[in-house]
Structure formats: structure tokens, C-alpha cells
Amino acid sequence: MTAAAVASTLVAPVVSAGPAPAAAPVGDEPITDPIPEDPIPSRLGLVLEEYAQLPETEPTPPPTDERLMRHNRINFVGEVPDGSGRMYVPDLNGPLYLLEGDQQHVYLDFRERFEHFFSGRGMGSGFGFAAFHPEFADNGIFYTVHTEGEEAIATEEPTYPNQPDSVVQSVVTEWTAEDPSADVFRGTSREIFRFGFGSQVHAIQQIDFNPTARPGDPDYGLLYLAVGDGGIAVDNDIPQDLGNPAGKILRIDPAGDNGPGGRYGIPPDNPFAGRDGALGEIFAYGMRDPHRFSWDPRSGAMYLGHIGQRAVEAVYEVRAGDNLGWSEREGYLSFRPETQCYLYPLPEDDERYGYTYPVAAYDHDAPLNWPCNSDSGHAISGGQVYRGDEVPALRGKYVFGDLVNGSVYYTEVDEMERGAERAPLHELQLFNAEGDPMRMTDFVGDGRVDLRFGVDTEGELYLLAKANGTIWKVTGTRWGQEPPVTDRVQRDLVAHYDFEHPFAADDSYEEDQGSSNSLLDLVNGGEEMRVDDGAFPGSNNALQTRQVNPDQAGDDDWKAGIWDEGGVESLRDFNGAEGITVMGWFKMTGDHPAPDTTTPDPHDRFNSVGLAGVLSGDSDGHGVRALLELIEVDGELKLVALGRRLDGGASQTFAAQQDWRTLLPRGEWVHLAATFDYTTGEMALYRNGRPVPGSYVVPGDPWQVDGTGTSPTDPRGIKVGGSYPQNTQERNPCDCRMDSLMFLDTAADHRTIAHQYRHFLRR
Template structure:
């Protein structure tokens, strides 16, 4: 598939201005002091992680939409995408035409593979705005169920501060508003035309204090039939405008923020006379409440959908603040709890990192909690109060022709592109959350890929769509493509054996770029520690998997051998105070370092620290764990090529006590036979600190070797290593803190694993063969 292109987003701060006056008593207010000794912060809100399913979706590329740009031009890299398509649906007129809104302005129609612009909002509205905020622009479109006869459809878009100065909102704007969301009704002269011509009228307008969490989705209930209470009523998913973190607006019934509204676009008894308020809405008779409110207590109601079966239940994907992404079954009058709750835990404004247990009187507030959820689980070495790259992309209940998917609510994470499902029958209000399963993804050739592979970037910007047959589509802003789910496929299980998994502290397969910053690799091991790709950053991921099912590898190399510089490509982690998330290696009795390696250039490399062109480094760095007193070179467990008695050899080099002597176990066989040029080889090194035994393995088989010292440099006494956290790991070079260059490797690596035990020969052999059977 060629070399991957990985995108490195830059986080930008969003200034929040203005304050709201909070009434003395807010609905459901139960704030508790964070100093309460009976309350302990919850560091892992949802310990149950998604189950890795063998079931997979087969994705067939369906459409490529044109590039587009924001108005005004964006500076936030998260908005500078191929385009900003965010849904695909089918026009309800029997024509089979599909519609696709692009936040940057165009509304596309797809007709038998042909695509064209039906209406361009950037050109239509003088104050159209899409240049700041993830949801700003032409947000959504929905067609009246009788569009074929009446030609009516409805849209939401945002307008800038000039519009705020000149246009009257339906309800008072949030203080110091910077954008307004506008709902427009359009009437086409000819509903079957390829390009819109007709009339329009504004029906709703509301201003927000920040550029985030405006109106995300508007829609009709497609399961309602003529004569039903819900037929022809329009739902509006209104975010909190970003102020829920500092106000009770989502809990207050006198404003639209943080609510789902339900209106009758054919009515006239709304505040501006441009729509009606359905008499069956839950708060119609509540004093001082907006009759439009259908449900409340939301931060960012991203996408909602209905299941045509199971009593036409409505499901909402709700984007959390910093910890929990949730799916709710929503009924009239529900209060989801924000900002007193995030998911089913207590949120406290004064704490930017953690959630708290529910108070004893929680039942009094009658909050509704998720039927499914997952948490952010931020990397251990990433600030807890920073964006860790997660937000739910609300999905669809599948009721199409693929038997294995029927009855599943399929959704995902819009940032990293993971796709999940839950069984609808297990999503029950008031009961234990339904288990989440992560789906595998395949192209039509049967190759397993991640969405980051499909789009060629770490940040996917995933969305879901559906047609009238309930068949499923996936969309990505990263490359502006749409894929149709055409089949299911059973994939291989985990590439990690159970024996290895039990002791797997860190694991990097170079298929999982950290979505917030692609120059980091996410850890699949228990430590959850980001690996830094040093100097080469995203270019270090190359399309060259070492084993079946692997698509990418890590390229490390020397860049400028003639210069005394510090630009070699390597990877690693370094913390002068010790890497706390590597505590499993503190005082450990044994360690294993293993992975796939392929030599791709000259090894060893010319010594760039000297002027002698004939001077070469005396070692080639592969992978190792640093000791607790290391400056970046002294190691606790290392797999490397070094000079032994004047001859370069593959070695396991280890140190039991920080600052004490090391022992080396060297392979007898020539290293170039063990690591032939341009050939993938699986290597492992084990270190038993209690006995002083070390071993090397190649492709699952033990490598004969010898110890370079006959004495006892480890001072073996039956105990483990020093009781210190390692200062990090190094990959492809000696100094992961990147303050100098030494011992670069011109090679590629795949699926690097670091275990807190000296794995048995059978464990290493089984792991090697597991790779080959995938």
C-alpha cells in the first residue's frame, strides 16, 4: 500500500470568555467539596476495557469527496483536513440519492456514483463561519419524511460575530457569544432536481459563548409513521457552548444549552412564530421552562439515532469532558446529569483530572446513566488534564442484510478511528453497562487495517452514516473518503499469547499512533506509556510489516554520518527521576526484551563524533531498558550488537544493581548470519537476576552463546534488581533523552515487547509462532 503519511496535530487552547449568572438553586445541584475525606478520586472510571473481537467489517471505498477549506481560513490543524464531511444519509424520496454535508459549506448529492454540489452554504450566507471550532460550519442536514411531495429539508449552520450584532436570536444568546447556530427550512421548487432552487426561511437561532459545542445534529425520527405523535417533529441536539464546565446552564430549563429540543417546523406557537412546540413535550407545563426541551443535562450531544426495532429506542453518543465517552438511551424528560455528572460518576469543576463516586443521595436527582461507555485511559506519561485524543462518534443500530451485524449498535472514536459495537439487547436503562467490543477492519482484499491505515493519518475524524436499507457507511475527514460496509470477516485473535500478556509491561507495534500527536506511539502493554519517535517523528513509520497482519514498522537510522550532530532516528522514553509507569521493573526478578528486526543499511554506522572517516561505532543499538541511575546509556536489560574481544556480536547485556558491573551473554554465531540484510528476524533476550542466567533467541529457538565474564559481576544473591524505576527505554540508539548520538541502528523494528519476567524458552517459541499464524 506504500508508505504511510502520518499527521501531527497541534493542540490549540480555546479561550472561554464571559460568565453566566447562576440561580441560587439549579436543577440537580449536589456539589460536594473535593476535600471531603470520604471521597477518593477515581483514577480509572471504567476499568472494563473494550473486548477485542474477532469479528470485522469489510470496507469498500464508496466515494472520494473534493477538498474544501474553512471560512475564514483555519489555523487549527484539526480543522485543516482534506474536507470536513460528517454524515451520509439517503434522501427519503425513493431516488436512491445520498446526501453528504461538509462543514466547510457544500452539500453534496451522490447519485449512482455521480456527485455534485446541491447547495453551498459558504456562498449562500454572508456571515457563514467555519474557521474555528470542531463543529462550526454547515453542521447537518435532514430531509422531511414527505420531501418528495413538499420539497422541504432542514439545515444547521454557524454564523459569525457580525451576525450576532445584527440578528435577533430565538432565545437570549449566551453571554459574549462568538457564534450563532441557525436552523433553516428550505423548500425546493423541484424535489428531484440535482441543484437546489427554491425558497428558505429561518426558524431558530441561538448564540454560544465559545466556538465549541453548538448544534451538532438535527433530524426527524425515521421510525415514526404518519399519525404517530413523533411524525414530522424535528429534533435539535444543542451543546452547552463549552460553558458547562463553569455554569449550570445544561441543568437549567430556561435556556436551550445542553439539551435535545423537539419542535414542530409546521407550527407557529414558538417564541418567534416560526415553529411550534409539540404539546406532548415533557416540560410544556413546567413553569419557566422552555417547552421545546425534550431531554437535558448534556455537554456535547454528538449523534443520535433510532432503532427501527426494540420499540424505536433513541440512542445518543455523548462526548465527555475529559474522562468518559457514553451512549445513552434517551426518553422524553431525561436528565443526563452534566455538569454534575460525567457518565455515571460525579464531576467536580475544581478537579481537571479525576471524577468522584456518586453521593449517597444520588437517587434523589433522577439522573439517567449510560447504557454503554468507555473511558479515555490517558497515557501514563501524558498530562491528565490535557486532551488525550478521544471523543465518541455516535453510530447506528444495524438492521441491514449482514447477519452477523444485526442488532448491534456500531459506533466509534472519532479521533483515533477505533470502531466498537454493543449488543442492543444488552443496552438497558438502569442496568449494568453493555460490554463494548472492538471490531476489526479489513479492506476488500482481506488485509486487516486500522482506520489510521485507511486514511494515512493518526487523527481519523471518523463519522458514520446509513442508507434506507440500514446499511452502514464510515466517513473520514482525514482524506475525505466514504467506505461502505459490504461484508463481515473473522480475523485472527491477539498477536500476544496469554503467557506473554501476563507480564507484558510495554508493547509497541507501530500500528497505533497517538492521535493527539503522531510522533508518539501508543503502548499496548499494561504500563500505557507513550513512546517518542525521536527526530524522524511520523516519517519513522513505514509500510513494512514483519509478520502476517502487520502493516507498519519503525525505521531507525543514522542521518548525517559526516556531521557531529544529533539527528539520528531513534525511539525511547526518558525521565531523569525514573519512569513511574515502569514501576513493574522496580526490583524485578527477571526481564525479557524481544521484537522483530530487519537490517536495512550500513551497520555499524560511521562515528559522527570524530573526524576520522574510517572510525565506526563499536556497537549497534537495538532495544533495552535503562537502569534507575542511567544517563541514557547504562542499562538493566539490553539487546544489542557490541564488540566482544574485537568482534561484533549479538548480545544480551544486563545489570542487576544500579551503578554496579554488567554481564554480557554473547552469541557464538556471526551476527550477519543471525541478522541477514533486508530479512525480518525475531530476537529475544532474557535476564534472570536471581540466578544470573541470560539467554538469546532467534525465531523462537535458543542461540548458543557464552558469558564474557567468568566471575559474578551481578553479585547474585537470589534477589532482584535495584528498587528503582527505570529511567526509560532506548530503541535504535544509546541516548533516548536525545542529547547526543551514539550507536545508531540502520534497521527496522516491529512489535517490540518488554516483559517483567525472564520468559521461558517455550513462552518465547509460542510467541514467535503466534505471530506467524495470524
């Protein structure tokens, strides 16, 4: 298909006029897992080579939101379309940079140009985007969008009436450079569009030209504007109102004059041009936060990464006249403002509404021990269809990611079909230039990445992050490692903490890679407890626990855990469990046991060293159902499995025969496992995949074994590196490191544990 034909296809109206009819009631049963399928871990990995790092910058005014306190706020990288090879990079805090080889130039600084420039509140506020006219080399024209604060609202006339109680305005400006080849802008400018928003989020995120359009095509030289809903459309139908620019993608002719005030033109082939009650600028509508859009260089199809309200991050193929459904729909489900913690099934007559649904999507259910209506640290960053030459394995893939936690995904373009099943989603692995496996959180050294994507004119792919202000070029691919968990373990894996997944909304928590979706609190030390150390190939980080003040009574020791006095619902798989396995990697880094800060004698030491365990249903933060630890047995410290079947009942201990210092030599990573079969009363210990000889400490049957499992109560949590994860007191601290802690709701057999241990080492 020719570019002209593609452009004609894109601008042909495809839906009926006006907003969708009022939605019919939908079922009352909420959908708690909107997209049950997880992204497929891919063996394919991207090799990232650092391309540039931009200077530190600060928002204006100084921010109070920590999410804006970044190295800088670069948010795109592209190539100036003049054949010079120069790359341009906008920074929300004000500067527009030009990069040429090792040289960096501030081409234009919005902090200096605009009196009311505003970037200090709201994730997208500031200098948002730049779009160079396809004939920039000859005409010197380019366009930008930035935000201005409340002072501007009081004095500047908007193109269309501002949203009620507006606090920022997005301003689109046309610039004409005297010398297009210069490294610093000199020339003239004129404002072409201004609109005010009722909050500091979801304003105009991106403006751009269709790079696949050629002279003579209907789309050539037309400017697209991605206008968000202003963050206020949860309770109204603004994105469905064709008389309002919010929640829309607009398409204008900046060289025309039949638009408001004669500042731009309205293309006659826009889907709503000339229609009473509708803005002719509208290309598509029904959007919350149309964050990033791009075109497939081969087909000309337009793909949009759309940030959801509740749980669904979606990719749409957008055509003229499309209605993406917000705020009646989120992704492919029904949204109800009064119950924002859930999405709902579509009504039976959904086809009559004419909504367009995603071609790819992923969900981000809030961790079950995190408020469902709080920021869960996920949002899609729309990407690019790769059609370059340098990385053949990426051709035909749409590469995008989660801008917050830095996960990088792809879908096959030929599987992203409108009206069909969602395309399978694959998560790419990442490698540095030396070939070391890393996550984006490792590249930036922060749990919040703020990831974006860009391309040059050859279609080569770039990644960039606000966290450290760095741009990487994708220079190749390589085959990565298998997933870290074997299939045998995965099926029973309730909770898994590998310390490679800081919770992006608050990286003093660790995300669960098991089925429970429960955050692990890194108590007292927070993100500092993640250390640059790995127990096995492919691991980059471990957890450090320790006693902070050995000479003082207190509760400041570094430990980790989960705690809920009412029982942790997300750990319900341990309720009535017939078996439990606790296993992970451990490295002793200090002297043990630690000084006992609960007694007045400075020579006293605790009688235990806490490693990891599941609490009982009536635990005070110390009592357990299943625990791996060091404890004194007959006056001698031993490695043990200590368990309890019944709440309030007696515990049993299985103690290793060997000296604990032989089993856990200081400074050496060791894989340990403890298994508990509550139906038979059997317990076992394993070291590096092999059984550890030992014996039971308590005679008789303290568990009162009757062939059933534990008490039918939810455990009150998990404790790691000591007791009392609720941080009420210090008990049994461990000066040690831990990696890949796993909690299973079965007593794994010897082969399963040995296989998992070997799997770690051969990854």
C-alpha cells in the first residue's frame, strides 16, 4: 500500500456521528483480574549502549512531589529531519537539547522564554514535546507544547473555553528558525493553540507529524495533538463530548487559517469537519491519557499507548473517528466511577456503542496489601514499530514498556488486529554493552525508571529515563536466560521476592513474583537494603538485613516482612495448608547471634538468628507456621526448620546435625530450604539442593497430626531477617544477605528442590 493510500485510509470516517449512546447497565460482578494472562517472558534480550546523559535540571516551581525529583525530565529522543544526524531531546523542566556526536547544545530553553512556564506539579507538566516540520531543513519550522500556570489562565485567552477551575494551560507554539542548521535557536514564534485543564495531569502529552506521509498525501504536514482529559473525566463525559477538545487526538493544518482565530486550519477530510456541535479538529476521541503515539513506517498504521485509570494499560491502533470509550470503558472492560477498585464485564449490547478496543494490553492489579485506589506504580509508555536494519530480530515488533517500573515489552505487529484477540505480550530481557543481564532499575539505580522510547530517521530504537537522565541506543539483541523459577516450583509458588523488582510507587517495598501479589516491606532501611550483590548468574541485587545499633534497645533493625493483625488475605493459600516450603539464598555477613538489646547485660546475645518464615494466624509477629532460622538447641546454635500446625499449639523443630558455621560459612552464598508436611508431621532441611541430616527436637507429637493441614486462618504475614515485621520491637536480627526468597504452599520433595537449585546455577 502506498503512503497516500495509507493516509487516505487513516482519515476516512469509520464510526457514526456524535458521542456513543448512554451505556446500558452491566453485570454487578466485578472483574478482579482484568487480564489473567501475564506477559510471556522472552528469551530475546536487547543490548543497550549508553548514547548520552543530559545535565541535571529542576522543575519550576520547586516540586513537593518526589516523583518529579529526578536527575532531569527528558521524555523523548528523535532526529531532526534535515539530514544532519542531530538528535533532539525535550526536557520537561525547560531545555530543548540538540545532540551531535559528543556535543550537547541547549537549542531553546522554555524557562527563559515564557514568563508563566510551569513544570513543578503534575507528571506531564513543563516542556512536553517538539515536532519538526518534515521540511524543516528548508523552512526552519517546528512546533512545541508546554504548560503555563494559573497566572497565564488569568490573562491568556484559550482557543476553546478552559475546563472549570483550570490550574494549567497547554500551549502549542510554532517556531521559525532563521538558520535551521544553527545549534541555538534564533527566529520568531507564534502561538497556535491554548487550552486550560482542571488539574495538573493529563494535559497535552505529545504533538507530532506522520513521518510516513509524503508530499501530496492527505496527511502530509498535518500536526497531531494528543489531548488528555485533564484528570477530571472520571466523573463526567468530557472525552465523549465532541464539542470539547479534552480526551481527544486532534489533527490540524498549522499552515491553514480556517480554525479558531485563523491560527491553524481544519483539514476537510477530518472525520467531524463541518459537523454541527463537533470540533472539526477531532481525529479520534474517548481518551483518558493518550500518552504516546507513533506510526508503523511500513503500513502507516498509527499506534497509541493509552494510560488507564484502574488497571489496564492499552495499545490501540487508532483510525479516524475512533472512540476508545473513556470514561465508559477502560481497555476492553466497563468502568464505573463509583467503584474504581474494579472493572466490569461489557453489556450484552456492547456492539451498538461502536467503541474501539485495544490490540494489545496488560494489567497491573494493585498489590493486595496496597490501597487499590492508590498509585500502584504502573503506566504504559507507547513505543515504536521497529523497521530498522541494525537489529534484525526486532523487525516487525512494536516495542513499548511500562514507563514507571521500566519493563520493556513487545508484540508482533501482524498479531495486533482490530476486532481480534489481544496480541500476546512478551517481556524482553535487557543487557548492558558488556553483555551483563540487567533490568532498567539496574541501569538507572532507582525503583522508578520513568522510561520513554524514541527513534532516529533510520528507524533505530532508543530508550531514555528521567531517573538518571540517560539515553541508550539499542545496538543488538542476544538470547537471555530462562525464567528463574522452574515449572515445578511455579505451580505452588505463593510468594517470591528476588529483590530485582522494587515497587515503583514506593521502592521501600519489593514486588512479589509469586501468585499472592503481596508487597514485602523493607523495614527501617528501605531501598538502601537492596545491595549490589547476586547469589547466582543473572541476579544483580540482594537484600541486606542487619542490627543497626547493637548497644541500644530499639526497633531500628533492618528486616523485611508483611504484617496484618487481621490476617493477610493475599497469603490465604497458607490458610489450612497441608504443607509449606521456605527456601532461598543466604549469605552471612556479620557475627551471630546478635547482641541482645532487650536485656541490660551488654554481653547477652539473642538465642536465635531469623532467616525467613510464614507467621501463624494468631502470631504476635514472632510465632510461626513455617520458619527457617538458626536457634539454640541444647545450648548450641543450630540451623533448623521450625513449624507449627495449629494456632496456639506447640511447635516442632528439626535441627541440622552439622555445625551451622559449616553450613553457612561467612561471606558465601548458600541455598537453603525447609519443608513442612503438616499431614504427616515430616520436616526436612536442604543445603544446595541436598538433604541435610538432622533430628527432631521435641519428642512425641507436638503438632497433633491428624492428616489435615494447618489451622484454617490467614497467616498474619511473613518475617525476614528477624521477628516482628510490624516493627514493634527487635528480636533475633540477622546480619546477612538474602536472594530469591520463595514461599510455597506445599512441602516440596527432594527432586523439586534440587532441580530448582541447579536451575539457578545454569541460567
